[in-house]
Amino acid sequence: MAIAKMRKVLLVGEAGLREDVIKKLADAGIFQSALPEDGSIPEFFQKTEIKTTSIEENLTKLEATINFLRQFEEKKFELGLFPSKILVKSEEYSEWIKNSNWEKICQNVGEIERKIEKLKEEENSLSEEYTNILPWRKLSFPVNKFKTSKYVDVQLGIIPAEAKTFLSSILKKEAIHVQILDEVARRVYILFIFLKEKRAEVENLFQNLRGEKIKLKEDLVPSVRIKEIKDRIKQIKKEREDLLEKAEKLNQEKVKLMAIYDYFYELLKERKVNSHSHLSRYTFILEGWIKEEDIPTLKNVLSDLSRVEIIVKKPTKKEEAKAPVALSNRRLFKPFELVTELYGLPRYIEIDPTPFLAPFFALFLALCLTDGGYGITLVLLSYIIPKKVQVGEGGKKLFSMLFISGLLTIVIGIITGGIFGIEIQQLPAFFNPIKKLAIINPMKEPMVFLVIALGVGVIHLLTGITLELKDNLQRGRVSSAILDQLSWIVLIIGLLLVGIPFVKGFISGGTTSSSGMGSQIPLTLSPSQLLPIWKKLPVYSRIGTVMVIAGGLVLFLFSGRRSKKIGMRLAKGAYELYGVIQLFADVLSYSRLLAMGLATSVIATVVNIIAGMAGGIPILGPIAMIFILILGHLGNIMINTLSGFIHTARLQFVEFFGKFYEGGGEKFEPLRREGKYTIII
Numbered sequence: 152m153a154i155a156k157m158r159k160v161l162l163v164g165e166a167g168l169r170e171d172v173i174k175k176l177a178d179a180g181i182f183q184s185a186l187p188e189d190g191s192i193p194e195f196f197q198k199t200e201i202k203t204t205s206i207e208e209n210l211t212k213l214e215a216t217i218n219f220l221r222q223f224e225e226k227k228f229e230l231g232l233f234p235s236k237i238l239v240k241s242e243e244y245s246e247w248i249k250n251s252n253w254e255k256i257c258q259n260v261g262e263i264e265r266k267i268e269k270l271k272e273e274e275n276s277l278s279e280e281y282t283n284i285l286p287w288r289k290l291s292f293p294v295n296k297f298k299t300s301k302y303v304d305v306q307l308g309i310i311p312a313e314a315k316t317f318l319s320s321i322l323k324k325e326a327i328h329v330q331i332l333d334e335v336a337r338r339v340y341i342l343f344i345f346l347k348e349k350r351a352e353v354e355n356l357f358q359n360l361r362g363e364k365i366k367l368k369e370d371l372v373p374s375v376r377i378k379e380i381k382d383r384i385k386q387i388k389k390e391r392e393d394l395l396e397k398a399e400k401l402n403q404e405k406v407k408l409m410a411i412y413d414y415f416y417e418l419l420k421e422r423k424v425n426s427h428s429h430l431s432r433y434t435f436i437l438e439g440w441i442k443e444e445d446i447p448t449l450k451n452v453l454s455d456l457s458r459v460e461i462i463v464k465k466p467t468k469k470e471e472a473k474a475p476v477a478l479s480n481r482r483l484f485k486p487f488e489l490v491t492e493l494y495g496l497p498r499y500i501e502i503d504p505t506p507f508l509a510p511f512f513a514l515f516l517a518l519c520l521t522d523g524g525y526g527i528t529l530v531l532l533s534y535i536i537p538k539k540v541q542v543g544e545g546g547k548k549l550f551s552m553l554f555i556s557g558l559l560t561i562v563i564g565i566i567t568g569g570i571f572g573i574e575i576q577q578l579p580a581f582f583n584p585i586k587k588l589a590i591i592n593p594m595k596e597p598m599v600f601l602v603i604a605l606g607v608g609v610i611h612l613l614t615g616i617t618l619e620l621k622d623n624l625q626r627g628r629v630s631s632a633i634l635d636q637l638s639w640i641v642l643i644i645g646l647l648l649v650g651i652p653f654v655k656g657f658i659s660g661g662t663t664s665s666s667g668m669g670s671q672i673p674l675t676l677s678p679s680q681l682l683p684i685w686k687k688l689p690v691y692s693r694i695g696t697v698m699v700i701a702g703g704l705v706l707f708l709f710s711g712r713r714s715k716k717i718g719m720r721l722a723k724g725a726y727e728l729y730g731v732i733q734l735f736a737d738v739l740s741y742s743r744l745l746a747m748g749l750a751t752s753v754i755a756t757v758v759n760i761i762a763g764m765a766g767g768i769p770i771l772g773p774i775a776m777i778f779i780l781i782l783g784h785l786g787n788i789m790i791n792t793l794s795g796f797i798h799t800a801r802l803q804f805v806e807f808f809g810k811f812y813e814g815g816g817e818k819f820e821p822l823r824r825e826g827k828y829t830i831i832i
Contacts, residue, residue, distance in 0.1 A: 648695025
């Protein structure tokens with residue numbers, strides 16, 4: 152069964168055994184606690200209030216410290232998609248928990264981080280000050296030098312570069328001295344020296360020039376201050392390097408901190424389970440969920456606690472709606488659970504789409520790649536990478552998916568006659584047995600490939616509608632299954648039967664013989680030709696016409712059956728029939744498989760052509776050719792695998808899931824010894 156059967160479990164035991172029970176449940180990893188329904192627990196049982204503030208504070212400190220120390224990690228090859236965990240021996244783990252002075256380490260790291268942050272703020276402030284006073288560096292005296300002067304005054308300012316000419320013309324007439332100190336980004340930095348009686352004229356001059364008056368600190372000598380800033384920034388960098396060196400020495404404690412974080416993390420999970428329990432004076436009650444297949448394991452785990460009773464019951468209809476979901480697919484389909492989880496888990500009472508989407512997902516991705524050589528490469532990479540790189544559970548599912556898709560890509564590549572952009576027919580005689588398997592060439596017969604893509608798409612859509620029919624039958628909605636889904640299936644199959652002769656004509660260039668009778672069916676549908684077309688249609692197309700009429704009539708008459716007014720019923724029926732247009736749009740969406748397949752083939756061919764041209768270069772030609780072939784084909788595989796994955800997922804999420812799937816299920820997350828950073832071995 153794709154969705155594991157869940158059972159409601161009630162654990163009742165002596166109050167003093169509660170902690171032991173929860174620890175055993177955590178070791179087993181099969182039980183998810185839940186708050187009981189209101190009124191389901193006797194009143195003399197009180198809800199347990201568990202304080203977790205101190206644990207959460209410890210986790211915050213540890214996580215902040217770990218994140219700061221990450222900057223000292225050695226750079227390793229990682230995919231970046233899935234978090235890797237550190238393997239820790241259980242003896243070391245226990246030793247660290249008992250004896251590690253983690254609080255002191257966190258305190259030291261925190262002080263270092265605060266000092267570094269303070270130095271950084273000071274450096275930013277100094278850098279800003281340096282930028283502001285740099286244009287005044289030619290000013291070799293403080294402004295307050297003229298404070299005591301009886302006759303002379305000074306003014307610093309900034310004017311636009313285009314005002315320089317206007318400034319020169321005015322100063323020829325005025326007894327004002329001006330010195331241009333710098334010019335940066337069309338801004339001119341100037342110093343005015345003038346008689347104090349000319350202050351009003353200088354003020355007017357700034358207004359006319361659209362200038363900005365600047366006031367520096369009165370005792371500031373810019374050149375001296377610039378040197379002071381440079382010296383202090385240099386000193387700050389040295390202090391920061393010393394602090395980072397101290398932090399780097401503490402980095403050797405990071406693995407211990409991670410293990411201690413996971414200890415508190417698991418302790419917090421146990422406390423939260425504790426908070427779901429209810430206590431009386433002598434007894435505790437803990438309710439939760441478990442897979443039906445794990446019930447014997449639960450009884451075995453708690454077998455040595457004779458004063459604990461296990462009560463297992465099948466969930467009610469109301470409880471099923473809230474039951475957590477655990478996907479349980481066969482090994483072949485299990486990797487494709489990743490696609491379902493990306494969209495959202497099914498509800499417990501819903502159909503798991505995983506085993507149904509799996510073959511279509513692998514086939515669609517293979518059609519997007521359409522190259523036997525790329526399939527071989529994808530299989531090898533998907534096999535090797537998980538063995539060499541820690542990718543986690545999600546990564547294993549992803550690469551297993553790509554492995555299966557790669558195998559199917561090899562098959563599709565042979566059928567379409569392409570290996571690394573080379574036509575199989577151009578290969579040596581050694582490949583003759585494979586050459587016989589090449590049926591179509593997408594580059595030369597794109598219309599055939601398009602029809603195949605659309606045909607697979609129709610099957611995909613029909614599968615989705617059939618699953619909705621099955622779901623309705625399981626829930627007892629027989630009328631919806633027959634009048635809605637079955638009518639659509641009949642209508643679609645009828646359209647296919649009617650359209651087969653016209654599709655043949657489309658592929659062959661406009662006409663085709665019908666059923667081997669030698670007559671031709673034109674692709675025009677003018678009223679005068681309907682009767683001749685009907686007569687020339689094969690029997691299966693006439694049956695299809697009847698199916699289209701029957702299915703359409705049922706949809707028109709019964710889609711709005713829940714409405715009391717006849718007019719509203721017919722209106723809803725007409726709107727339902729309008730869905731045929733959307734159906735055609737959905738089918739056309741599968742043409743993206745043709746586009747992706749052709750794109751892969753074209754790029755592969757282009758890579759080969761460029762490599763061949765580079766191979767003609769004297770001396771370095773062969774090296775360049777190999778370099779281009781490897782990088783070009785690897786890049787093509789990566790780009791088109793990513794694009795194919797995205798487009799294939801879109802076909803599942805929009806076209807397929809849209810026909811039957813609701814989602815919104817809550818994942819089954821049992822209490823287990825599973826850390827964020829470490830794995831205990």
